[in-house]
Amino acid sequence: MQTFLKWIEFKLMPPMTKIGMQRHMVAIRNGVISTLSLILIGSFILVFANFPIPAVAAWLAPYTGNLTIPFRITMGLMAIYASFAMGDSLAKSYKLDGVTGGVLSLAAFLTLTVPLNVDATLIKGGGQGIGWVLPMQYLGGAGMFSAILTMIFAVEVYRWFIEHNITIKMPDGVPDAVGRSFGALFPAGFIIIFLWIVRVLLNFDINTFIMNIFKPIADIMGNNIFGAIVPMLFIHLLWAAGVHGMNIIGSIVRPMWLMMLDANMAAMADGKPLTKLPYVAPEQFYQWTVTMGGAGVTLSLVIILFTCKAKYLRDMAKLCILPGVFNINEPLIFGMPLMMNPIFTIPFIVNPIILTITSYGAVKLGLVNGFVANVPWTLPAPVGAYLATGNDWRVVVLVLVNLTIAGLIYYPFVKMYDKQMLDEEAKATMKKSVEVPAV
Structure with missing residues (x-):
């Protein structure tokens, strides 16, 4: 595991970080965010x-x-x-x-x-141009x-x-x-x-030419299970090494995500059924059914931390639960920590991949609506998912199922870490009890 983390830190992270901080990529990110x-x-x-x-x-x-x-x-x-x-x-x-x-x-x-x-001859009925x-x-x-x-x-x-x-x-x-x-x-x-x-x-026609080039890429990302998994894999590999994965990978793929959302919204405006939209996986797909609570599906992790015996982990749960509900998990990633933590690297990376598969299947099969709205990312996951799918109550069930799956995957790793933290707390208490007070 340490070898894997070092590979991420020294091999994967430097080129990805360089790409994400390149001035043109930063300008694109700032412009889209505006x-x-x-x-x-x-x-x-x-x-x-x-x-x-x-x-x-x-x-x-x-x-x-x-x-x-x-x-x-x-x-x-x-x-x-x-x-x-x-x-x-x-x-x-x-x-x-x-x-x-x-x-x-x-x-x-x-x-x-x-x-x-557009003159009068182009208007039905001979109206005024x-x-x-x-x-x-x-x-x-x-x-x-x-x-x-x-x-x-x-x-x-x-x-x-x-x-x-x-x-x-x-x-x-x-x-x-x-x-x-x-x-x-x-x-x-x-x-x-x-x-x-x-x-x-x-x-x-440059617009048509560019669309002909990028549409197959967007189709792979938005309507192919393996293409949908790739962004989550790289985002979480970088996060596991302590780098903001979304800032780097998002700069590259967000234009395609926006194109997907725009196509879905246009289809909805034209009256197309919300279970038959052009794209399965725009950014909102991940935001509301995959990364609930933040990268790594950490909302499930925070809930499990309340069951821990180690005081430090219970305190982390109390500190992180409210931010986690609103999809802010930096206190957990950097405070627990999750980054560069061999115990949590596997579930942190695997969970988003598993949930991408379950969510992709649900949308693709028409069990839930596709995503047609970009709602504030700080909404609690069930609420955000409900609004982003055109008010589909079924997606709330999907969110709860995915949180349960993520919790089951995290559980054995949390128990392992809880035991480790308990041992450290016991050693610290024992050391403190045998120390002789200075005179």
Whole structure:
């Protein structure tokens, strides 16, 4: 076991940490996180518009189109918000102007979407035309990969122009906003003209091209049991070595998770049954049915600690139970500790894999609804799972079953550790009793 932990610490952890802390990965993570409030609002609106009580749903049906508008301008435009925020973050990491980086990233991303002129001849019944519009197909989660690539392209072009002093410098006294605008004129012109040539003149649809590349990967992660297991395996291997696994692995896979959630939400908005959604395993799948209480399914572990004889473990249970209910388990991971602890490494890694299998099977077989909402991660697991699946009571049963499975796996390891801690406490008490007080 020690050899395995050393392999994680010295072989697996350094390259993973390096990837997770790379400036472009950090910018992506910061940009996506900045859209969380909008994602939460859109999720709640969509769940409300598809109310689980048939009588209420029938009453709301005539108004569904209007009710889902907030969803379409939050989740439906998520890539737009993320594009600006990611560009702002990456530009600041280079000590460049963040607003300019965000604006250039957003302009680059929007250049990939060709506007359509919706005139009267395209409207059924010969109604009045509405002019130029932007199709929304790739402005939400489906366009996240395009937003990431255009963000990197735009900010790196901006940086190159600045480093080579190819800018228009305004005299002193000119307002900062005006100076920034003129300073970005050359890189903005290059970025927009280059992407216009690629998208319009060459008719190369970058959005479709990127989706064709990444959709098979998302399908493997979201609709394949082995693909669903891989993120949990690496996240918990890193956690076992004391590294925040979600920060590192999440930076890599979260864009795909967002694409999956966006596809599920769009399917729900279109009236598709919640047991027949496009993807099984977006991030919320893990959040609410696999990692209850935090990484390692530690909510089950905290509950078992109350049965321990060692005072230290009972005290840890009292300290960690309330944070654990709200999915905060750092006090347990670093205080018990679970990291670099040979006794708990096996259940800590195995539990999420087992629960991924049980949960995947439940969703795939239609025993519970798929995941269609991103609700606050600090909700207790049964509540969060219920809301994230469009108010499906069956997922609450799945959560309780999974907590029981995790508890059964943890139990023998807890008893082993409890015995070890009891021996240490007994030795400490004996040593204290034979010490001669200093005079």
